[in-house]
Structure formats: C-alpha cells, structure tokens
Amino acid sequence: MSTKIAQDTHRPAVLVFHLSEFFRTFGMLENDISKVVYDSPFYIYDQSYEDAGPKFEEEEEISDEDCTIGFSIIRKIWTEYVGKASTPCFNYIFKIIKYPESDGDFVGPIHGFAPGYTMDSAIETMIKQNFTVISWDEFWNENIIIETESESIGEFYSDKNQGINLLIKANTVDDIAKTSFGGLPVKDYNVPFEWPKCDCGTELQYQGKIKTDIGLEMIFMQNCDDWGNNKVVIVESENLEFVYPGEKQIALRKAQYGARTVTVDGDDYNMARECYPIRRRDILGQISGSPAWLQDDETPKCNCCGEKMRFVAQLEEGPDYETAMNFGGGCGYLFDCPVGKTAKFITQC
The missing domain is CATH 2.30.320 (Hypothetical protein YwqG fold)
Known part of the structure; x- marks a missing residue:
C-alpha cells in the first residue's frame, strides 16, 4: 500500500508528466520528436476546469509541425492509455458524467503541453493557479491513498x-x-x-x-x-x-x-x-x-x-x-x- 497522500481537497487536480515517463511505461509512440516537444511538461485535467486554468503565459513559440506532433501525441496518450485507466487518481482528477438514456459514461479532458517550461516551473505555475499536481507515477499507483474532506x-x-x-x-x-x-x-x-x-x-x-x-x-x-x-x-x-x-x-x-x-x-x-x-x-x-x-x-x-x-x-x-x-x-x-x-x-x- 502506498503511503503518499495525493489529494488536496481544496483544489482541482492535473496530471503532469514528461514524455520520457510515458515512454518508460508504455514504449515509444513517435520516433521523430523534436527536443523542445520531448522536454516539455505534458498535462491533462478535467474539462470542467477549463476556465480555471492552468494557463501558461510564457510558452515558447514552436513550429506548426512541432505543435501538431505534440497534440497528436497527447491525444493518443489520453485516448489509448490515461482515459482507460481505473486507478484511484483517475476518479480524483476527472469527473465521470453518466448518461441514463444510453447507460454510458463520458469524461472530457483538457490536455496539452507547455514548451519552454521546465517541470519545476510548470508545477509552480499550476500550483499558483490553484491546482494540485499529480505525477505520472502517482496516477498509475493502484494503491495510492486519497485524502478527502467530506461535508457530510x-x-x-x-x-x-x-x-x-x-x-x-x-x-x-x-x-x-x-x-x-x-x-x-x-x-x-x-x-x-x-x-x-x-x-x-x-x-x-x-x-x-x-x-x-x-x-x-x-x-x-x-x-x-x-x-x-x-x-x-x-x-x-x-x-x-x-x-x-x-x-x-x-x-x-x-x-x-x-x-x-x-x-x-x-x-x-x-x-x-x-x-x-x-x-x-x-x-x-x-x-x-x-x-x-x-x-x-x-x-x-x-x-x-x-x-x-x-x-x-x-x-x-x-x-x-x-x-x-x-x-x-x-x-x-x-x-x-x-x-x-x-x-x-x-x-x-
């Protein structure tokens, strides 16, 4: 059992990682990735917090090709990996919406990457915008402890x-x-x-x-x-x-x-x-x-x-x-x- 407490109940959460962490877990998706994309912090959070941020005002300008590759990768990571996870942190980060008529579920993510930011500076920016940061390893931990403060x-x-x-x-x-x-x-x-x-x-x-x-x-x-x-x-x-x-x-x-x-x-x-x-x-x-x-x-x-x-x-x-x-x-x-x-x-x- 993990002893790390992942949740700060007063803030929404965001999953943050480098591509190197994803590749270490699931293998390489793309071979032709520029250094600026590879080094960028990637992030995914629930769409209900789109207006809250996080916003990265000092992003480095990158080429259209790098932008296309970066978003192609993060969409694939969400669709084929993160979006199919069943770990405790998934239900903490993302809101599962039920559709009674179809008996189906829907989860809407906001995802992207922050070129020009280091992981430390990206995390600092997210915390300042009232987000709790969940690391890649925390997200995939099946036994992580989730702390809550229930009103009732x-x-x-x-x-x-x-x-x-x-x-x-x-x-x-x-x-x-x-x-x-x-x-x-x-x-x-x-x-x-x-x-x-x-x-x-x-x-x-x-x-x-x-x-x-x-x-x-x-x-x-x-x-x-x-x-x-x-x-x-x-x-x-x-x-x-x-x-x-x-x-x-x-x-x-x-x-x-x-x-x-x-x-x-x-x-x-x-x-x-x-x-x-x-x-x-x-x-x-x-x-x-x-x-x-x-x-x-x-x-x-x-x-x-x-x-x-x-x-x-x-x-x-x-x-x-x-x-x-x-x-x-x-x-x-x-x-x-x-x-x-x-x-x-x-x-x-």
Whole structure:
C-alpha cells in the first residue's frame, strides 16, 4: 500500500508528466520528436476546469509541425492509455458524467503541453493557479491513498465508494458546523437547550459531534459509575451557537481537535488502521462502511421504526491518553436512522 497522500481537497487536480515517463511505461509512440516537444511538461485535467486554468503565459513559440506532433501525441496518450485507466487518481482528477438514456459514461479532458517550461516551473505555475499536481507515477499507483474532506458522511453512502474511510486527527477546528471532538456542543441560535443528564442526575460529558446527512450528531456519555448511559442529540440547523453546561469540570473534556477523512485501500477497518503510516492514536476511527466489532454484533434498532439502524462511525478513545474518551479501553459505535432522525451510541471493550 502506498503511503503518499495525493489529494488536496481544496483544489482541482492535473496530471503532469514528461514524455520520457510515458515512454518508460508504455514504449515509444513517435520516433521523430523534436527536443523542445520531448522536454516539455505534458498535462491533462478535467474539462470542467477549463476556465480555471492552468494557463501558461510564457510558452515558447514552436513550429506548426512541432505543435501538431505534440497534440497528436497527447491525444493518443489520453485516448489509448490515461482515459482507460481505473486507478484511484483517475476518479480524483476527472469527473465521470453518466448518461441514463444510453447507460454510458463520458469524461472530457483538457490536455496539452507547455514548451519552454521546465517541470519545476510548470508545477509552480499550476500550483499558483490553484491546482494540485499529480505525477505520472502517482496516477498509475493502484494503491495510492486519497485524502478527502467530506461535508457530510452521507456522501460516503454510495455503491461506488471503495476502501475504508479513516478519521484522522486535525489539530484545528475551523468550522462550528463540522465534525470535531471535545470543546463545546452546539444548538440552534436563540433556542433553549437542555443538557442531557445521567440517570444519577449529573450532566453527561460531551464527547464530540459527527456531521451526517441528517445533521450534527452530538455524543454525550456518562462521567460516573452509571456505565452505558449514553445519549445522542441531533441538531439540524445551519444557524448555530455554542452551548455551555452547568458544570464544566464534569460535562466537558479537556481536549479539542478536528478531524479529516482519508480513504485507504483495505478490506476492513483493522487492516486499514494497521497499515496507515501515522501515530496510531491520531487515527480517530472510521466513517461509514462496516463496524469492526470487538465483541458480538450489537447493531441497535430504531425506537421509531423498529428497523436496524445505519452504521455512522466507529470511534477510538482519542489521541491523548490523559484526555481520551472513556470507552473502557475499547471503541465507540454511532448509529442513526435517517427516517426517524434518531441516533444511538454504544461502546464495546
């Protein structure tokens, strides 16, 4: 498994390579190629980003013959090789458009080359124009890790989704309405909020929130000996504010951190967690997929409809032992019901 993260989710991506890299992989296409064409950086990206660039304003003027040969080569590389690829980076760079009537797919590329640019200067130009650069070797890597930042875990519920969606610690929390752990829970602006309480009467401790397609699912757990008294509060509003408990020492954790999602190739969560090359405690769990039960399957049923609930997330205790969530050394499991808009949280150890 590759350990390189290819994706910057805030930028579109572009495949960049020299012809020497293509020839090394697939063999020579043309024998009569001028040095200026051979040395030029070639690039391919999705047609939807045509207006965004990249634009190469300082290209070297070349002959009509060189221009014709260069574009002939890049069209052939796209049609016979890159356009037929099935690697993870293909779906990251290119948008696959479905045609329901014909049951067919369409991908539209923009491709070309930049005579007069070195690879370094071409990459610098692309980055300045807000593109993420994917190298030739990265593009063909079947096991590359693709990093994503999903707005909602509902985006992961798709037949096309492959791999295990690991939750990885992010040091900062930049949005009140995103997945995060510790800190303060949220509520509808100017709407009363009743802090969940344990059966013993004390306020439950706020653990964190997961953003899903039905809202922010906020997890509260016992901070006493009344084990298993967990509650999940779902907030759907986009107009949010923080809410404070009556007793901070009991109801709040001494930690706050965000989370990002990294899709890793693997058969199950345990395998993905073993292989992902970072400090183990920075892996916060997984989103969607299937739970990796420590004991027997305990998928809860919805109180509203009586059906088994949807698996949302499996959580580890956290990156810092002293401020970790108390799962008894095990894992927490979040489930919800999109129909009833209810959620439950259980632990196993």
